[in-house]
Amino acid sequence: MISRQLSFDLPVRAALGREDFFVSPANAMSVVLIESWANWAGNKLALIGPRGAGKTHLAHVWAATSGARIMPACDLEGADIPALAQGPIAIEDVPGIARNRAAEEALFHLHNLVLAEGHSLLLTADRPAMLWGLGLPDLSSRMQGTQAVTLDQPDDRLLxxxxxxxxADRQLSPSPETITYLVTRMDRSFAAAHDLVAALDRESLAQKRPVTRALAAEVMGQRELPDLLDNSGQ
Structure with a gap:
């Protein structure tokens, strides 16, 4: 008898509106700067934070407000830079093009053209500009001279x-007790949150079970005393 169903990698639709972004002390300054983008020093901002911190979410919030385009840095090589410079633009994961001469030169020219046209430039990365490893000195100096704001690791409420x-992005709705169970036991990082939710989604599908505290305990490799579980497994 087959006890586990086949699971499929269905697309996850992330909610990326401003109303979907939870503000806490860990990200409040980033939100303030995104919302006051017309006042950025030099018309540019570097948004720094670990994987899953909300950089892409805030880039979409900014794009919805400013009319900006969003492009991964790795797609700059061979792109029509003059066309991209005709409006505000967000370039994501800049460290990903380190030592790619063509992509670095493209970003260098885009940086200069966007600002010359009077538009704004948002850059995202997982570490400060001095650690991006860019090989083009002129680009590196401009990136390091860019105003930056950091998304810190989450506090309890933000996590x-x-x-x-x-x-919710995966159309799942565990009970508040299950959320509390996870938050008090998981590694305290955005990356851990993404990985744990993905693992619970996979197991929920495979075992044909809802995401409960009992399933969370199994996935996290922990065991609960029987009297801690109610009849619903929550």
Missing amino acids: AAVVMKLF
């Missing part, structure tokens, strides 16, 4: 909000 949003 709970992130976990709930990640579940």
